[in-house]
Amino acid sequence: MPATATSSRRTSVVALRFGRLVSMGAVVALVLIAGVWASWGSAQHVMLTKGRERGTVHLTRCAGDVCTGPYTPVSVGSRARRSVVIERTVAVRRGETYDVVVKPGSDDVVRSGPAGVLYAWVPMGGALLLASVVVAGGLRRTRVAWVMAGAGVALLTVTFVAV
Incomplete structure (x- = not known):
């Protein structure tokens, strides 16, 4: 019986990890899609002139x-x-x-111009910062999270300087 209990335990651990991966991946995707959606309302007019x-x-x-x-x-x-x-x-x-x-x-x-383009994408910068927290904590992918956070901070900083 111990072999069955160990096998069952491993299966449940794998299922929980997979569930966490899927649910946190969905949250990250939702946050990033919301960032693009919020940015595109103004960005389309500025970028496609x-x-x-x-x-x-x-x-x-x-x-x-x-x-x-x-x-x-x-x-x-x-x-x-x-x-x-x-x-x-x-x-x-x-x-x-x-x-x-x-x-x-x-x-x-x-x-319009560079300042307008950057300002239009500010919501995406915020979404990258928020998604990086979920990637680091929920998906446990710290390197990817640091890259996302760095991209978000860079976008927000360059926008602050340009505007």
């Missing part, structure tokens, strides 16, 4: 969580607007002029 209206905005008014100002077109086919709306974040200040891309079918704009 072909055919989109590009120009500059001089922010004249900030209230609540939005800033507004007149839009001056730079790209062919873009039209001037008296007022466009950009989210009020650490990336924009009243009285400054920014390169922007107009979201299709609206008067909403997002920052």
Whole structure:
């Protein structure tokens, strides 16, 4: 009987390890997908600018969580607007002029250029940091976790410097 108990114990340990691997892998995948999803809402407009209206905005008014100002077109086919709306974040200040891309079918704009691209991917940087904790603790892959955390910190740091 001891051989059966040992065999049963090994089987349960293997099953628990596999279960942990699958469940923590699913959590990591979910966190990373959520990071891409949150980033892509702005990043698609900033990164895929072909055919989109590009120009500059001089922010004249900030209230609540939005800033507004007149839009001056730079790209062919873009039209001037008296007022466009950009989210009020650490990336924009009243009285400054920014390169922007107009979201299709609206008067909403997002920052363009390197600073805009980096700022759009900030949620992904946070997701990498969060996923690294799960990878280290749940999957027990510390090297992979350090690489993920380093990538997240690098993205957030470069964005802070660029913005």
